[in-house]
Every structure is written in structure tokens, then in C-alpha cells.
Amino acid sequence: MTTAKSRREEIYQLAVTAGLASVEELSERFGVTASTIRRDLAALNEQGKLARTYGGALAIGAHPEASLRQRIGEAFEEKQAIARWAAQQVQPRESILLDGGSTVGALAHALRGHADLTVTTPALNTVQELADSPGIHVDCLGGRLRSLSQTFVGPLAEATLERMTFDRVFLGADAVTAEDGICEADQAQTRLKELMARRGQHVYVLADSSKLGQRPFHAWVRLPLPWTLVTDDSADPHQIDLFRSSGVRVHAVERRHMVGDMGEEAGKAS
Structure with missing residues (x-):
């Protein structure tokens, strides 16, 4: 069973290469609940690695958000x-x-x-x-x-x-x-x-x-x-x-x- 840290890193890598992923697709891929994926996406968003979209989809590009500093x-x-x-x-x-x-x-x-x-x-x-x-x-x-x-x-x-x-x-x-x-x-x-x-x-x-x-x-x-x-x-x-x-x-x-x-x-x- 993958840890949250390794799963989130894989989600990020998948997103950068695929460009777009949904909560449902990621939930099925990793064998975890949609709620778990949403927590993963929220954590990655807070880190500036991913950007959320409407409708549960996650739009991910090669443009991670920079910090204020x-x-x-x-x-x-x-x-x-x-x-x-x-x-x-x-x-x-x-x-x-x-x-x-x-x-x-x-x-x-x-x-x-x-x-x-x-x-x-x-x-x-x-x-x-x-x-x-x-x-x-x-x-x-x-x-x-x-x-x-x-x-x-x-x-x-x-x-x-x-x-x-x-x-x-x-x-x-x-x-x-x-x-x-x-x-x-x-x-x-x-x-x-x-x-x-x-x-x-x-x-x-x-x-x-x-x-x-x-x-x-x-x-x-x-x-x-x-x-x-x-x-x-x-x-x-x-x-x-x-x-x-x-x-x-x-x-x-x-x-x-x-x-x-x-x-x-x-x-x-x-």
C-alpha cells in the first residue's frame, strides 16, 4: 500500500505528463476513496504544485505556483x-x-x-x-x-x-x-x-x-x-x-x- 507522500508525488508526476486528471480517475488508479484523493489534491495545491478546476477535475501543468517570496x-x-x-x-x-x-x-x-x-x-x-x-x-x-x-x-x-x-x-x-x-x-x-x-x-x-x-x-x-x-x-x-x-x-x-x-x-x- 502506497504512503500518502509517495501517492501525491506520483499524482504530481502523472499530472505534469498527462495535463489533466479527475478525482474519479485518480481514485480508481490508486485504489483509494475520492475523499482521499481530494485531500491529496488539496495538499498539492497548497504546495503550489497543482491547480484545481471546477467539477472535481484537476488541471495540472508545468507551471507550479511560485511562493510570495x-x-x-x-x-x-x-x-x-x-x-x-x-x-x-x-x-x-x-x-x-x-x-x-x-x-x-x-x-x-x-x-x-x-x-x-x-x-x-x-x-x-x-x-x-x-x-x-x-x-x-x-x-x-x-x-x-x-x-x-x-x-x-x-x-x-x-x-x-x-x-x-x-x-x-x-x-x-x-x-x-x-x-x-x-x-x-x-x-x-x-x-x-x-x-x-x-x-x-x-x-x-x-x-x-x-x-x-x-x-x-x-x-x-x-x-x-x-x-x-x-x-x-x-x-x-x-x-x-x-x-x-x-x-x-x-x-x-x-x-x-x-x-x-x-x-x-x-x-x-x-
Whole structure:
């Protein structure tokens, strides 16, 4: 009889080569119950090795989810420039919602000098960034901690969101397309982002150019229009056109501002 560790490793290897597997198929292959397989898939999902899909199927590719710590160093200058532009949109006395992720985390850092601001977040990195900022009141959405993304997800966070509204909502993404919206590795995160977008007067998706048009995972959420994509000027013009044609506002942060003055205008609007 195989151990849980060896079974999960084999599930991962099968998934990488086959590309798609279902709970039923895996249950039959390993001679265990569907509940056991679901626990295996949940564990592999938490490790960032697999991405869950609807209907009990598991979509698995060669794109394991990176941890928050790994993502912080990727496209660092682009993320900092996007964060600076986003911080300039925030006005005194506003109530804003900050998602998890490295780019939104950079926004949290850029907001440290703001005063008279209320920030709500499910993200531990944002809480840490703003914990000692005297002009910012921080509310944390509780729930189940997802270790890879360092965010709280699940019914508790969702129920809290239903009782709140925000002037601005800033979302992160593993990837984003004009056709299907935000792509994530985890269904619970896409569900939370969907609810976040519903609660904001102005909704922004912060995504550097490497994420546009990509499909690394199989968990999606389409955002209701209008919303604003904030990216950098290395973005493929064709991708920018696709977003604009679908009704999305786009701000492409100019490269010359990526190491520029915080007070300068750091973007251009469609």
C-alpha cells in the first residue's frame, strides 16, 4: 500500500505528463476513496504544485505556483513603478481594499506615507507593511491562511466582504487576459477576488507585462466592467488593444519613470 507522500508525488508526476486528471480517475488508479484523493489534491495545491478546476477535475501543468517570496524578486522595477502609480490614485479619507500578491504588496509599501486612510486586506505582507503607519487604519480579513500566497481565503473572509464597500479595490493576478479576466492557481483566491471587485467603486488589476495574455493555471474570474488594468510599457501592444477593445481601461506605466521621482506622473491613460 502506497504512503500518502509517495501517492501525491506520483499524482504530481502523472499530472505534469498527462495535463489533466479527475478525482474519479485518480481514485480508481490508486485504489483509494475520492475523499482521499481530494485531500491529496488539496495538499498539492497548497504546495503550489497543482491547480484545481471546477467539477472535481484537476488541471495540472508545468507551471507550479511560485511562493510570495519568490515572486517579490520577479519584474521588481516594473512592480515598483506600477505601485507608485497606483498609490497616486489614492485620496485622503478613502477606504481601500488591497489584495494579496507581490505587486499589491509593493503598493502597500508605497502607501506608508499616506494619512487618514483605511486599508482592508486579506494579505499578511500588507498588514506587516502598514502595521506601524500612524496615518493608516488597517482591517484584516480573516479566514483560512493559504501559505503560498500568505493570504486569508474562504467563507470567513467572504462573509466579511459582504458587509463592506470600498472607494478603490486593488487586485493582483497570476495572469490576466482580455477574454477571461484574472487567472489564479487556486479557486478560493479567484472567488475572493470576484467578491472584492463587486465591493469597490473603482477596481484596478495590477499586473506587470509578463502576465498579460498568459494562462498558467485553470482558475479564472471575469471582472464586471468597468475596471482598470495597470501594467508597464513593455506590454505587447496587441494585448493592450485586446483589453481596450473589450472595454477595459489601461494605464501603461512608462519605463522612464521606473526609477523616477515618486512625485512625477507615472502613467498614461487610454
